[in-house]
Ligand SMILES: Cc1ncc(C[n+]2csc(CCOP(=O)(O)OP(=O)(O)O)c2C)c(N)n1
């Protein structure tokens with residue numbers, strides 16, 4: 001009883017209910033997309049500096065180069081739809097509307113951070129913004145996404161879940177179990193493979209058999225969609241189809257978005273597995289921020305002067321986030337014992353006090 | 357009071373809690389149409405329908421994680437592992453997701469989920485199917501670990517577990533599903549984290565859980581025949597441990613034998629022994645003895661497996677050793 005109808009349900013050939021059209025954005029909404037992408041870029045450049053100064057420790061995976069994916073895809077969602085991703089999560093968090101301050105403070109391990117300094121770079125959370133992590137185990141978030149979508153369907157909320165994963169994560173068993181469950185139970189979830197070609201130092205040609213990766217949707221009778229992750233408009237258009245499928249027909253899809261990261265896998269990666277020329281070439285061909293900026297110039301919805309102002313504001317916001325994080329207090333050591341258990345309200349508390 | 361089996365007691369707990377709270381769902385392999393591999397979920401599909409009683413594919417990692425995601429959204433899933441031996445392929449979801457998301461998010465999420473199912477050795481199913489993993493999961497800071505030995509506790513503790521706002525590993529023992537006992541009718545809860553003295557005695561304390569409680573009780577009979585008075589403490593909950601009840605018994609008897617089916621290295625008994633020597637050193641008249649599953653993969657042949665399992669004879673011998 002797998003969703004046998006789903007396979008044929010590709011973008012542009014949906015049967016039944018005429019789908020809502022992708023809303024045309026106003027010029028100022030289009031400029032906002034650019035603004036978000038620039039903010040993510042500047043935020044992360046500041047974070048990289050702070051990391052070099054040892055103000056941020058541990059692992060720090062930058063999203064630089066992939067901004068159009070998070071910004072474009074999240075722009076197709078309702079504010080109450082769920083978003084969940086892996087450890088390369090700064091971009092998604094900011095695109096979801098979390099503040100630069102709470103995100104930077106989390107990187108600094110401060111009590112004002114979005115996870116009270118307990119998560120760090122890889123584990124951002126904001127339940128309020130329906131941003132459900134930030135997950136450090138490759139592929140580990142993919143069953144959670146199915147469960148979030150299960151609850152959305154169970155409660156009849158009409159909301160959908162978007163789950164991001166890397167091209168390396170497609171080879172985790174948990175991902176395949178989640179895809180099968182999502183298709184079998186017709187869950188309103190969209191799995192987005194952000195294919196940046198590398199998992200750490202391994203090019204996809206050395207890690208995955210079977211291209212394109214989106215073909216894996218076929219095995220589960222699930223819609224498979226691809227998008228150009230350097231083009232925020234293309235991401236929006238293709239994601240919209242997947243989101244509509246989830247929202248109106250409660251069907252999952254797998255979306256493969258081609259992208260490229262310009263920095264190392266994490267701040268500690270010297271990147272010896274690819275040449276500087278390769279990166280430079282990719283930037284020249286398809287740098288997502290300049291591509292979109294040029295398009296907006298052509299459309300005459302943005303002037304160079306206005307763009308400079310966007311840049312100025314993004315840098316100012318990133319600097320403010322750094323200042324805020326720096327000025328914020330370290331967590332009191334006593335908070336180490338907080339947030340382990342939720343308070344009980346249906347049964348008496350049964351745990352002895354900490355340290356007894 | 358009705359006398360029913362452990363299996364029926366667990367079934368009543370599930371049924372009553374699903375009746376009471378529409379957020380409670382049950383999922384796992386064969387739980388719905390097949391009525392449960394061990395028939396614990398018998399009749400629940402008929403009562404609550406396929407929306408709330410869900411047969412899953414054989415994807416422990418997938419459906420355990422799906423349960424955690426649903427719990428993050430406020431549902432209260434009961435996730436059945438056909439046996440706990442199969443929970444290892446879901447270990448990441450249990451430890452990192454159920455066990456750490458509340459903490460990593462700075463307290464933003466509650467994870468009200470119960471993982472439950474059969475466990476234990478002694479039925480000649482070999483090394484892969486015989487695990488008693490209470491010590492593994494007790495090592496997860498956020499986890500509550502419950503291991504009932506009697507039908508009334510099974511029911512009362514499962515009801516409490518479902519009502520807890522935190523993740524619970526509820527580890528049943530296959531050998532006990534058919535065990536009968538008195539179970540009070542209706543909405544009677546057992547408090548999590550409280551041990552019970554199931555036999556009073558004065559000379560040696562036998563501390564056990566789950567099926568090992570019955571081994572300890574059998575040993576207490578043997579000891580009584582030899583004129584030795586043994587007290588049997590059934591922990592019921594492995595985490596959190598009921599330290600006051602343990603200590604009160606140790607103060608009374610001054611001698612301790614711990615009986616546990618799990619393997620010896622960092623088995624839960626090692627923790628109990630540590631707590632006792634740390635808190636009641638002066639009360640002890642002899643070194644603490646442990647009777648555990650032997651430190652070998654579980655063998656198939658009956659004579660070998662019986663040698664590996666804690667037995668009343670081994671417990672009796674250990675108790676006599678503490679008495680010098
Ligand atoms: C289960 C697991 N194995 C290994 C790692 C270490 N690790 C972290 S990221 C990564 C590469 C993942 O690459 P990909 O899925 O393509 O995501 P990207 O980093 O490109 O965003 C590895 C191997 C991990 N975090 N979890």
Ligand SMILES: [Mg+2]
Pocket residue numbers: 166167168194195196197198199200
């Ligand atoms: Mg990658």
